[in-house]
Amino acid sequence: MTSMNDRILFEDVSKFYGEVLGVNRITLNIPPGVTTLVGPNGSGKTTLMNLMTGLVQPSSGHVSVLGLTPGDADRFFRQVGYCTQFDSFPRRLTGAEFLFDSLLLHGMSEGDAFRLAAEAIDRVRLGDAGLRRIESYSKGMRQKIRLAQAIAHHPRVLVLDEPLNGLDPMARAESLALFQELSRQGVHLVISSHILDEVDRISDRVVLITGGYIVAEGDIHEVRREVRDKPMQVLIRCDQPELLASRMFTANHCVEARLHADGKGVFLRTADIDEFYRLLNKIAVEGLVTIEAVAPADDDTLAIYQYLIGGDGSPS
Amino acid sequence: MKTERVDAIARSVRSQPWGLWWLQARRLVRMELRRNLFSWKAAWIYFLAFAPTAIILIHLLFESHPAYEISDDADVLAGIVQFYYIRLGVFFGCLGIFSRLIRGEMVERSLHFFLLAPVRREILLLGKFVAGSVSAVILFGGAVVADFALMYAGFGAAGREYVLNGPGLGQLEAYLAIIVLGCLGYGAVFLLLSMVLRNPTPAAMLVLGWEAINPVMPPLLQKVSVASYLRHLMPIHVPGQGIFALLTVQTEPVAGWRAALGLICLTILVLTYSCYRIRRLEIRYTTE
Numbered sequence: 001m002t003s004m005n006d007r008i009l010f011e012d013v014s015k016f017y018g019e020v021l022g023v024n025r026i027t028l029n030i031p032p033g034v035t036t037l038v039g040p041n042g043s044g045k046t047t048l049m050n051l052m053t054g055l056v057q058p059s060s061g062h063v064s065v066l067g068l069t070p071g072d073a074d075r076f077f078r079q080v081g082y083c084t085q086f087d088s089f090p091r092r093l094t095g096a097e098f099l100f101d102s103l104l105l106h107g108m109s110e111g112d113a114f115r116l117a118a119e120a121i122d123r124v125r126l127g128d129a130g131l132r133r134i135e136s137y138s139k140g141m142r143q144k145i146r147l148a149q150a151i152a153h154h155p156r157v158l159v160l161d162e163p164l165n166g167l168d169p170m171a172r173a174e175s176l177a178l179f180q181e182l183s184r185q186g187v188h189l190v191i192s193s194h195i196l197d198e199v200d201r202i203s204d205r206v207v208l209i210t211g212g213y214i215v216a217e218g219d220i221h222e223v224r225r226e227v228r229d230k231p232m233q234v235l236i237r238c239d240q241p242e243l244l245a246s247r248m249f250t251a252n253h254c255v256e257a258r259l260h261a262d263g264k265g266v267f268l269r270t271a272d273i274d275e276f277y278r279l280l281n282k283i284a285v286e287g288l289v290t291i292e293a294v295a296p297a298d299d300d301t302l303a304i305y306q307y308l309i310g311g312d313g314s315p316s
Numbered sequence: 317m318k319t320e321r322v323d324a325i326a327r328s329v330r331s332q333p334w335g336l337w338w339l340q341a342r343r344l345v346r347m348e349l350r351r352n353l354f355s356w357k358a359a360w361i362y363f364l365a366f367a368p369t370a371i372i373l374i375h376l377l378f379e380s381h382p383a384y385e386i387s388d389d390a391d392v393l394a395g396i397v398q399f400y401y402i403r404l405g406v407f408f409g410c411l412g413i414f415s416r417l418i419r420g421e422m423v424e425r426s427l428h429f430f431l432l433a434p435v436r437r438e439i440l441l442l443g444k445f446v447a448g449s450v451s452a453v454i455l456f457g458g459a460v461v462a463d464f465a466l467m468y469a470g471f472g473a474a475g476r477e478y479v480l481n482g483p484g485l486g487q488l489e490a491y492l493a494i495i496v497l498g499c500l501g502y503g504a505v506f507l508l509l510s511m512v513l514r515n516p517t518p519a520a521m522l523v524l525g526w527e528a529i530n531p532v533m534p535p536l537l538q539k540v541s542v543a544s545y546l547r548h549l550m551p552i553h554v555p556g557q558g559i560f561a562l563l564t565v566q567t568e569p570v571a572g573w574r575a576a577l578g579l580i581c582l583t584i585l586v587l588t589y590s591c592y593r594i595r596r597l598e599i600r601y602t603t604e
Binding site for chain 2 (some may be wrong): 017050053054055056057071073074075076077078082084085086088089090092101102104105106107149241
């Protein structure tokens with residue numbers, strides 16, 4: 001029971017908007033760490049997040065976060081922060097006033113609310129813009145103030161719907177660094193994003209969703225291994241890539257080889273990763289080629305996205 | 317067995333964070349008041365409330381006020397409250413104020429900020445209702461007080477005598493009670509309509525029609541009307557003439573306290589149902 005109280009649980013959850021399917025029979029058990037929701041537009045990512053936070057109610061099934069439900073708002077929203085995609089704010093407020101008002105609703109003292117609002121503005125690097133009206137903000141600044149509002153009360157669970165949208169490369173890197181820092185502090189992060197290669201770097205787990213159904217979920221490397229019908233690609237850095245490629249092709253499981261652009265490595269695609277590594281070890285022991293580094297070349301969310309869902313997983 | 321159950325319920329009630337809820341409600345009311353009263357969007361409600369005040373001011377400045385006309389002006393003021401404020405001003409003012417509280421936030425796509433705060437949805441709804449009621453009472457109550465003061469200011473000593481030693485202050489109290497109860501009653505109805513319907517205006521027009529024909533309905537149905545309760549609280553009854561006759565129908569007199577209690581019960585009933593509805597409320601801005 002205690003272990004379940006640090007999880008986000010979806011138990012056979014379905015959501016229909018009239019006759020339109022949102023998500024169907026979702027069962028998920030999300031442990032602490034960084035979890036990325038990946039899927040094309042309209043796949044059900046935002047519906048999952050809205051179900052998690054009570055903005056929509058499940059048609060059937062049950063959702064809980066750390067053992068709490070959104071119906072118990074007093075306790076639930078002290079633990080959960082949600083940075084939505086909705087790009088609108090209460091009118092005529094500065095960024096700081098917006099955060100201050102939000103924090104006052106938690107029931108904290110005005111002094112604490114002021115301190116936490118200033119801290120959140122600092123953490124998202126909004127600077128003096130926090131004292132300007134939100135109406136004058138750029139898209140990136142609005143994204144930052146939304147993020148600041150979600151993290152200001154120090155939640156244990158942070159739900160982020162496309163948090164990198166509208167941010168320039170520098171701000172994206174800052175946000176990712178902040179997510180990593182929050183993760184290190186033990187915050188449970190659930191992120192949906194189209195910018196897969198960036199989010200991939202900080203993710204512990206991935207949930208792939210399309211058409212309202214979960215296609216795969218779990219540790220990124222485990223999910224990749226489970227995709228048995230798609231050959232895996234491995235990059236091997238060595239002194240004689242052509243020779244290595246010809247040796248590896250003697251084995252049936254090797255289906256493709258491509259030299260690296262700098263000529264000092266080779267991408268090999270294999271249908272049997274275990275056999276592949278066994279053969280590679282043998283070649284290394286023989287001393288035929290000097291191997292400097294071996295790394296999976298498509299063991300990431302983007303590759304899994306392409307295999308399981310299709311498309312390029314790039315920002316839309 | 318029954319005592320144990322009662323004790324358990326009492327314990328459960330006592331263990332609730334009432335202090336926190338009270339604090340959250342107060343802060344919510346403060347925020348909403350700021351937005352209701354100090355916004356350009358509220359300008360038309362100011363106009364609705366103070367249009368009669370402007371007319372009475374012109375009457376004060378440009379017409380003579382012989383003492384024998386005091387009772388005529390008292391009837392005029394009663395007519396303004398009965399036909400303008402209750403039937404139009406408070407009605408449409410409350411429609412504007414209370415439908416903005418939930419539906420307006422939906423249209424502006426900012427309601428989710430409240431639903432993601434650690435505030436029980438019932439507290440949220442009641443806080444918004446109180447804020448709307450206070451805003452409406454400040455505007456329309458303030459307007460009626462101003463109307464009253466300007467109406468009798470021109471009469472000099474006779475006016476002071478009528479207000480301070482005559483029936484004047486009693487009438488003002490009754491008008492204010494009517495305004496407060498009207499704001500609560502219509503506020504609760506429009507808050508619910510704005511939560512249930514995407515566009516509450518057509519339904520509000522039906523309510524307006526219902527209020528007009530309600531006096532000719534059977535006694536039981538008459539209880540489902542805000543104006544029917546308010547009518548019994550009027551200190552001066554002004555018979556309708558011409559088009560106003562459509563807005564007034566003679567009904568059996570009801571004691572003032574019973575009318576006030578009836579309206580408060582109706583308001584509580586509507587708010588209770590609204591609390592049930594807001595627990596199921598979903599954010600679907602794309603369908604707005």
